[in-house]
Amino acid sequence: MFTLVNYVVLRIMTIKYLLDNNFKPTLYKKGDVIYEPGAQPRAVYFIKTGKVRMVTVNDDGKEFIQGIFKSSEYFGEPALLVNKPYLAYTIATQDSEIIAVKGEDFFEMLKAQPDFSMKLIQTLSHRLFYKSMMLEELANEHAEHRIRTLIAYLFKDVEHTQELKVTRQQLADMSGLRVETVIRIIKKLSDQKELKLIKGKIIKI
Amino acid sequence: MFTLVNYVVLRIMTIKYLLDNNFKPTLYKKGDVIYEPGAQPRAVYFIKTGKVRMVTVNDDGKEFIQGIFKSSEYFGEPALLVNKPYLAYTIATQDSEIIAVKGEDFFEMLKAQPDFSMKLIQTLSHRLFYKSMMLEELANEHAEHRIRTLIAYLFKDVEHTQELKVTRQQLADMSGLRVETVIRIIKKLSDQKELKLIKGKIIKI
DNA sequence: ATTTAAGTATGATCTGGATCATAAATTAAC
């Protein structure tokens, strides 16, 4: 069976494969936009180093974080694969080196490497899982439940007593709530000893 | 490039392939549960005939419709592929013949047929697209906007002057709103001539 | 053709979380 370890190895291998095959990373500075909604997809983006956030923005300018991608992950395939314009912005949240693999090359990779194809299927399944979970939350659950579920998810493969590297604003932007609401709920969860706060940082208990 | 026509053909071919290879459909009666949340996935389900709805249910019994699957479509792969318990119920909304393909056989199919693998990637991408769109709506948009977007999506490959085969309750269960709210909004959209109502049925304008 | 069930319709009230406003505590930048 497919394990977490070879999953990670395969991810790193993919970047190596690209570099070995002469794909060149582009440098994006913090805040740079990699693509915007409405644009026609032409490539899949592999992150060599750095981090990006994928956000949809409504008419009032309110952001919703669709996903966060970091080193050795890739993004932008769904739009390319269904051949529809992007729905979201993708923005570097720190300086990042990103390899853009053109559509044809990506399809080539898929054909040439059945392993990669299988891995993509798993990656897409993971993302679907997360989105299904969040849809249920946003549709049916109240603020406190949403934040509990989201924090549990973010903490899922994190050690005891480690801190969460997300701001209240980001939690708000992932849960469809407002910062003030998230702040009040985090405080409440802390009062109930469901988590610990040290200088405002959220610590797993 | 991959077109809608060969996409549909491939879908139908898959069922034919399964029948030719001696996979036997099981009959589910209207209301029968195919699987429930918490169960460990062992198979992928291909619908020969009929229709199912995939729903998550919260503690108060409120349903959220994660997806509706019909003839020649399949469901249940993400949980199998990431090897996590199901999140949702899948329930036959009418009498249905469904072929359960065991995990091993499904992985076999994927390996043996690169076409199928590519098609699965596209299918997952489509579902991700829909879920991303709905997440943005549930997180950021007001009731009227949600219903507009949802109706536009449901009408997307439907002719002019055709009727929507969904109830107000189903729209509510897909948008995280309450029936009364959906009813009031549909009425308003009708008043604004954005759609037509005939005996309560929603008609594309 | 009647009964029953499911879906649609509408008004009145209530409430969770948004919004607004203002300040304190951290962190980043120079």
Add this chain to the structure above:
DNA sequence: GTTAATTTATGATCCAGATCATACTTAAAT
């Protein structure tokens, strides 16, 4: 080390949509 910029914090008010209640209409079952 000081200033500037984020982030966290907290109270007061407001409102979209939930909830409750009740009735009507259409479709399904017998």
